[in-house]
Amino acid sequence: MQKGAAIFFCIIILIFSLSLVNAQENKQYHLKLLAVQDDGKEYEGSDADLFLEIKEGSGRVFLETFPLTKFDTQISTRFAKDIACNHFKLNCNQHDFIYTIKAKTNIIGGPSAGAAIAALTTIGILNLKYDDKIAITGTINSGGIIGPVGGVKEKMEAAARNGLQKVLIPKGTALHKPILPENITNTTKNNTTEEHLNLIQYGKENLSLEIIEVVDLDEVIFHFTGVDLNHKNVSIEENKAYREIMRQLQEELCTRTAEIEKEFQKEKFILDNETFSTVEKKKSRAENATAEDDFYSAASFCFGANIGLKNALFKLQKLNRAEITKNFAKIEKKNYALEKKVDLEKIETISDLQAFMVVKERLNDVKQQLKKFEESKKEEPLEELYGLLAYTEERYFSAISWMQFFNMEGKKYHFEGTLLQKSCEQKIAESEERHQYVTLFIGPVNIIHIKEKIDDAKGSFANGEFALCLITAAQAKAEANAILSSIGVQDEAFEDFLNSKQTAVERLIAENSVEGIFPILGYSYYQYANSLRNETSSATLVYLEYALEMSDLGIYFPEEKKFLERIGGMKIRKEWWYFGMGLALGLGSMYLIMKKKGKPKGARKSELLGI
Numbered sequence: 376m377q378k379g380a381a382i383f384f385c386i387i388i389l390i391f392s393l394s395l396v397n398a399q400e401n402k403q404y405h406l407k408l409l410a411v412q413d414d415g416k417e418y419e420g421s422d423a424d425l426f427l428e429i430k431e432g433s434g435r436v437f438l439e440t441f442p443l444t445k446f447d448t449q450i451s452t453r454f455a456k457d458i459a460c461n462h463f464k465l466n467c468n469q470h471d472f473i474y475t476i477k478a479k480t481n482i483i484g485g486p487s488a489g490a491a492i493a494a495l496t497t498i499g500i501l502n503l504k505y506d507d508k509i510a511i512t513g514t515i516n517s518g519g520i521i522g523p524v525g526g527v528k529e530k531m532e533a534a535a536r537n538g539l540q541k542v543l544i545p546k547g548t549a550l551h552k553p554i555l556p557e558n559i560t561n562t563t564k565n566n567t568t569e570e571h572l573n574l575i576q577y578g579k580e581n582l583s584l585e586i587i588e589v590v591d592l593d594e595v596i597f598h599f600t601g602v603d604l605n606h607k608n609v610s611i612e613e614n615k616a617y618r619e620i621m622r623q624l625q626e627e628l629c630t631r632t633a634e635i636e637k638e639f640q641k642e643k644f645i646l647d648n649e650t651f652s653t654v655e656k657k658k659s660r661a662e663n664a665t666a667e668d669d670f671y672s673a674a675s676f677c678f679g680a681n682i683g684l685k686n687a688l689f690k691l692q693k694l695n696r697a698e699i700t701k702n703f704a705k706i707e708k709k710n711y712a713l714e715k716k717v718d719l720e721k722i723e724t725i726s727d728l729q730a731f732m733v734v735k736e737r738l739n740d741v742k743q744q745l746k747k748f749e750e751s752k753k754e755e756p757l758e759e760l761y762g763l764l765a766y767t768e769e770r771y772f773s774a775i776s777w778m779q780f781f782n783m784e785g786k787k788y789h790f791e792g793t794l795l796q797k798s799c800e801q802k803i804a805e806s807e808e809r810h811q812y813v814t815l816f817i818g819p820v821n822i823i824h825i826k827e828k829i830d831d832a833k834g835s836f837a838n839g840e841f842a843l844c845l846i847t848a849a850q851a852k853a854e855a856n857a858i859l860s861s862i863g864v865q866d867e868a869f870e871d872f873l874n875s876k877q878t879a880v881e882r883l884i885a886e887n888s889v890e891g892i893f894p895i896l897g898y899s900y901y902q903y904a905n906s907l908r909n910e911t912s913s914a915t916l917v918y919l920e921y922a923l924e925m926s927d928l929g930i931y932f933p934e935e936k937k938f939l940e941r942i943g944g945m946k947i948r949k950e951w952w953y954f955g956m957g958l959a960l961g962l963g964s965m966y967l968i969m970k971k972k973g974k975p976k977g978a979r980k981s982e983l984l985g986i
Contacts (some may be wrong), residue, residue, distance in 0.1 A: 402428075402429075403427065404426070404427040404498055406424075407424060407510045407534070407537060408476065408478075408488050409423075409531075409533055409534055410488075410526075411525070411526035418526055420529035420532045420534075421478065421533055422533045422534070423476055423477060423479075424476070425475070425488065425491055425495060426474070426476075427472065427475075427495045429470050429472060429499045430470065431470060433468060433471065434468040434469075434470065436472050436474070437471065438452050438475075439474070440477075441477045441478065448476070448486075450486075450808065450811065452492055454486075454808065454809075455492035456472055456492065456496050458493055458515050458516070458517065459492075459496040462493075462519040462605075463497055467496075489514045489522075490515045491510070493519070494592065497604075504600060505600045509540065511544075511589070511595055512524055512543075518875070518923055519592035519879060520860060520872065520876060520879065521591060521595065522864065527548050528572065535578075535582035535583065542585070542587075543594075544587070545588065545589065546590045546868060546872070547867065549575050550573065575587075575588075590871065590875045591879070609881050610885060611884050613898070614783075616783045617893055617898070623779060624777065625671070625674040627776050628678050628681065629665075632680050632681055638688060639684075644687075646684075646687055650683055653680075653683055654680045657683070660906070664906055672902050674776075678769060681769045681772075682766050682769050685764075685765035685769060686761050686765040689761040694764075695757075696757070699757075699761075699764055700752060703748050703764065703767070706745065706767055707745050709771065713774065717778070724785035724788065725894075725928055727785075728842065728928065729780065730780035730783070730895070731842050732845060732896070733780075733895075737770055737774035738774050739840075741767055741774070744763060744766060744767040783895070785891065795842060799842075803829065803832050803836065803844070805852050806832065806848045806852035807829055809852050810826060812855070812859060813855050813858045813859050816859075822855070822858065825854050828848070828851035829851045849921075853920035854920070857913075857920045873916065877904070877905075877919060879923065880901050880904075880922045883926045884901060884922070892928075894922075894925060896921075897922045897924075897926025898922070900921040900922040904916075904918035904919045
């Protein structure tokens with residue numbers, strides 16, 4: 376009887392534990408979405424419901440909408456999920472994500488639900504408690520940055536009608552500028568006084584809403600949950616080996632500047648005023664960067680000066696087509712030999728991989744210039760050929776300089792061919808998705824350079840050049856992200872936008888540095904972006920995007936760990952703890968009951984111990 380009771384008790388506990396697991400697996404997360412709809416005369420705020428179910432799986436994304444939304448909603452959903460997973464380093468590959476959007480009427484499609492989708496994804500994976508009386512409107516961009524959207528005032532009004540208490544809006548959008556259908560003018564709509572409406576004040580006084588501007592996904596999660604996942608002071612500590620090698624690289628390129636200038640003196644050539652001014656400016660910037668220990672930027676400025684000087688030198692030497700052809704032939708021979716040498720390099724660390732990628736990328740660029748010369752050497756004016764030769768020579772020299780980074784030590788990884796191949800495939804897929812996404816906004820003509828990079832990456836993949844494929848696809852993705860991130864950002868908010876992007880880069884570099892994976896390329900691009908900050912915002916943004924892409928290569932090549940380290944690093948979901956506790960309790964209870972039953976009354980201690 377006691378044995379039967381024990382078994383029954385154990386089964387009840389197991390069933391209870393399994394029910395907890397099933398309940399967690401089927402838990403649904405929900406947020407209100409804010410949208411706008413067009414009634415033919417003006418835009419009106421509308422609401423929708425976003426639901427998320429997370430099941431065991433392999434990282435797939437499913438989207439169901441009622442009624443159907445535009446195609447860009449499907450892309451933005453997957454995009455938002457990926458950014459949330461990458462930004463917080465969530466283990467999303469073991470889950471499938473089922474998103475459902477329900478709206479009362481047809482709403483204007485677009486990526487404005489991106490921030491909400493990213494937030495709900497984070498909440499769901501971490502199973503955080505959250506306030507569903509809060510809504511967010513905004514796009515989600517690389518680095519977890521919240522991007523601007525239209526119709527914020529109308530969306531706020533919809534939030535008030537639905538009993539929400541707080542609305543999060545993108546930084547820089549609190550100053551209202553009404554959106555109008557194409558056939559409606561400010562005059563006919565009679566609301567020109569709203570041009571400078573402060574939405575924070577408007578929400579408080581007219582809608583009983585708290586309106587808060589947010590910059591990134593970290594702030595969004597904090598407002599929804601009260602949990603501060605990422606906001607901690609980050610400090611980038613420059614790797615000493617990187618610093619010394621980059622200093623040597625800078626010295627080589629800047630010494631080359633002086634050597635080319637000596638050729639001018641030797642042949643008694645005088646630079647024209649325009650070239651002289653440009654070169655002197657680059658030399659000055661290189662000196663300033665060197666004084667600040669920004670050796671990558673200094674090397675880049677000297678590289679630019681060298682191209683200008685070489686171009687001017689060839690013009691003054693009046694090289695003919697035969698001499699130019701001879702010089703290109705020499706470069707081709709040296710480039711081929713260096714490529715063979717690079718292919719023999721042993722790739723054991725992320726530093727090795729980055730050195731391999733950047734050298735191969737420069738050598739490939741040289742080959743592209745050689746091909747361009749062969750196609751145009753007969754028709755192209757000599758002036759153009761001089762510039763092409765100058766660039767090709769300096770590009771080859773920079774490849775030689777970057778070879779020094781093969782000497783940099785770091786954590787060892789197992790770079791199997793299949794892993795590098797898969798990382799290349801994944802990066803191509805990511806870049807194609809971004810390209811397709813940005814095409815929806817500005818069309819394909821204006822971003823043909825991104826498509827060309829993706830095609831180059833595919834060509835490298837087909838040729839088995841997986842490292843070259845990886846860096847090329849990463850550049851394409853970064854350039855697409857730069858466009859997506861900046862769409863709709865007002866001039867007055869652009870500085871804050873760049874600051875947020877820079878903070879995201881700094882956090883990523885710091886995190887990887889702590890893990891012993893110093894991102895050579897990511898840090899170099901980060902420094903160069905800072906050096907361009909006061910000169911050109913667009914170039915600054917592109918290099919910050921490059922830095923983001925190249926600062927986290929370790930995610931594609933997980934470090935080999937021993938069995939105990941893998942077990943120690945596993946994150947067990949809460950519901951399986953419930954199951955484990957229930958199982959232990961059930962088995963423990965059964966053991967105690969059976970032990971009690973088996974103990975004979977009056978038995979001696981020696982008999983119980985089996986002595």
